[in-house]
Amino acid sequence: xxxxxxxxxxxxxxxxxxxxxxxxxxxxxxxxxxxxxxxxxxxxxxxxxxxxxxxxxxxxxxxxxxxxxxxxxxxxxxxxxxxxxxxxxxxxxxxxxxxxxxxxxxxxxxxxxxxxxxxxxxxxxxxxxxxxxxxxxxxxxxxxxxxxxxxxxxxxxxxxxxxxxxxxxxxxxxxxxxxxxxxxxxxxxxxxxxxxxxxxxxxxxxxxxxxxxxxxxxxxxxxxxxxxxxxxxxxxxxxxxxxxxxxxxxxxxxxxxxxxxxxxxxxxxxxxxxxxxxxxxxxxxxxxxxxxxxxxxxxxxxxxxxxxxxxxxxxxxxxxxxxxxxxxxxxxxxxxxxxxxxxxxxxxxxxxxxxxxxxxxxxxxxxxxxxxxxxxxxxxxxxxxxxxxxxxxxxxxxxxxxxxxxxxxxxxxxxxxxxxxxxxxxxxxxxxxxxxxxxxxxxxxxxxxxxxxxxxxxxxxxxxxxxxxxxxxxxxxxxxxxxxxxxxxxxxxxxxxxxxxxxxxxxxxx
Numbered sequence: 001x002x003x004x005x006x007x008x009x010x011x012x013x014x015x016x017x018x019x020x021x022x023x024x025x026x027x028x029x030x031x032x033x034x035x036x037x038x039x040x041x042x043x044x045x046x047x048x049x050x051x052x053x054x055x056x057x058x059x060x061x062x063x064x065x066x067x068x069x070x071x072x073x074x075x076x077x078x079x080x081x082x083x084x085x086x087x088x089x090x091x092x093x094x095x096x097x098x099x100x101x102x103x104x105x106x107x108x109x110x111x112x113x114x115x116x117x118x119x120x121x122x123x124x125x126x127x128x129x130x131x132x133x134x135x136x137x138x139x140x141x142x143x144x145x146x147x148x149x150x151x152x153x154x155x156x157x158x159x160x161x162x163x164x165x166x167x168x169x170x171x172x173x174x175x176x177x178x179x180x181x182x183x184x185x186x187x188x189x190x191x192x193x194x195x196x197x198x199x200x201x202x203x204x205x206x207x208x209x210x211x212x213x214x215x216x217x218x219x220x221x222x223x224x225x226x227x228x229x230x231x232x233x234x235x236x237x238x239x240x241x242x243x244x245x246x247x248x249x250x251x252x253x254x255x256x257x258x259x260x261x262x263x264x265x266x267x268x269x270x271x272x273x274x275x276x277x278x279x280x281x282x283x284x285x286x287x288x289x290x291x292x293x294x295x296x297x298x299x300x301x302x303x304x305x306x307x308x309x310x311x312x313x314x315x316x317x318x319x320x321x322x323x324x325x326x327x328x329x330x331x332x333x334x335x336x337x338x339x340x341x342x343x344x345x346x347x348x349x350x351x352x353x354x355x356x357x358x359x360x361x362x363x364x365x366x367x368x369x370x371x372x373x374x375x376x377x378x379x380x381x382x383x384x385x386x387x388x389x390x391x392x393x394x395x396x397x398x399x400x401x402x403x404x405x406x407x408x409x410x411x412x413x414x415x416x417x418x419x420x421x422x423x424x425x426x427x428x429x430x431x432x433x434x435x436x437x438x439x440x441x442x443x444x445x446x447x448x449x450x451x452x453x454x455x456x457x458x459x460x461x462x463x464x465x466x467x468x469x470x471x472x473x474x475x476x477x478x479x480x481x482x483x484x485x486x487x488x489x490x491x492x493x494x495x496x497x498x499x500x501x502x503x504x505x506x507x508x509x510x
Contacts, residue, residue: 038318040324043073043074045081046468047327047469048455049080049280049281049282049285050284050472052071052288058476071290073291074312075296076296080282082097083097085278085428087354089424095272097352097428098464098465100271101466102269106466107473111280114283115279115284117274117275118274119272119274120273136376136378138378138381145166171238182260182263182264188214192212192473196477201478203445204445205443205445209257216256218460221252221253221255224438226259243265243377244263245387245388248348248433249350249433253437255438255461257461258436258462260462261467293312296314296316298313299333299334301334308323321451324453328459329443329456331347331431336448338448340447343460345435348407348433349429350405351428352403352430353404354392354425355415355419356401356423356425357402357421357422359372376388385406385408386406442457444457446478451479455472456471
């Protein structure tokens, strides 16, 4: 019968020494993971909330960075949403800022599903197809569609056919040319929804636009683009001008891409969020587990070598590994150290004036209020004091809530000449979007070559809720690719492919 030899005292001592020498190494390995970085986001609009969402959605732990970043959002106002906001008139709530979404705005669609938000068609004032239209030249209506108040669907169908014929009789095949121009641009934009494995991460707006085939549209004016496709001058002067004045407060001299986006916002199938589009930003912030600082304006951002120091008007200081600016820098007073350089641009201000009352038919040279179209669009004329007037809701014959867009403040004297009675008036001044001027010059996504990012650089291409979300997604991927390890990036891209539909999937839904 064999027996195993007993270990000697020397062997046991050697084994103990080995264990003692290995233990510090084990402890070292277990604590080698870096502490989670802090990402600070300035602005709680759709851009800021989207980048927080995509950082959470795309993050994948690695041995060196097992914990997701801490995210802090700073909002200078008392509500989130940025340029998405609502106003209440006579107990009814209306969009005061960004109001409509396109049927192919896939990020916004995904947000509404993710957050369980109810989707609704916008008011008739935001949907040109469902209301009577009049084009005002300052003295008379040069074009009006027919409106018949009938409860019978077949009557409304006949009126719709008549208006379509009337529109075609005036503008001809230019209507089809405009539709083709818009659809071609939208199809190019859909490339931004392709699988991340087929879609690069972009460090500049120029690269991002060139990859999708959209860059050239930013080098020429909308008018140049429409003349190139042989659109009739009458169509450009009237219908196209009305649309660009309503959607961007500017003329057909805006850049071609912004113009195409503006025209896309006049089509059918438009939608909004029941209760206010700002709920997308609020919901994304809530589910992204961020620290939200309300009523706290950031007044300085300093790079101190290893981190950024953010100082607020409340006297607070915050240390951030990564900083994202998600608000236009054109009209804020953030001091950067070292200083950053971005192309000079000015914002186009849109004054949204909400009036509950009744229009004055005499102002339009008409006898009755019923003769005034539900949507009054205007031509490009400095003597016309407003861009559009639209009906939001009609309470009764002498009680209607209207929305007026203008480039300048609507004074009481001016409103009293346009309206025969005003029960309630609310004015909101938005620094709504850039003043577009081709060829556009773009600020960089990376402001300092380190980890200071600027989402709103993309706005000089086009400014919408969806374009902000698209830019935010790219910035989130850019942060992950530049701040985290290469292994993390590859893991992220692999996981994203299974979560985001590729272009083929998207096109099957169109």
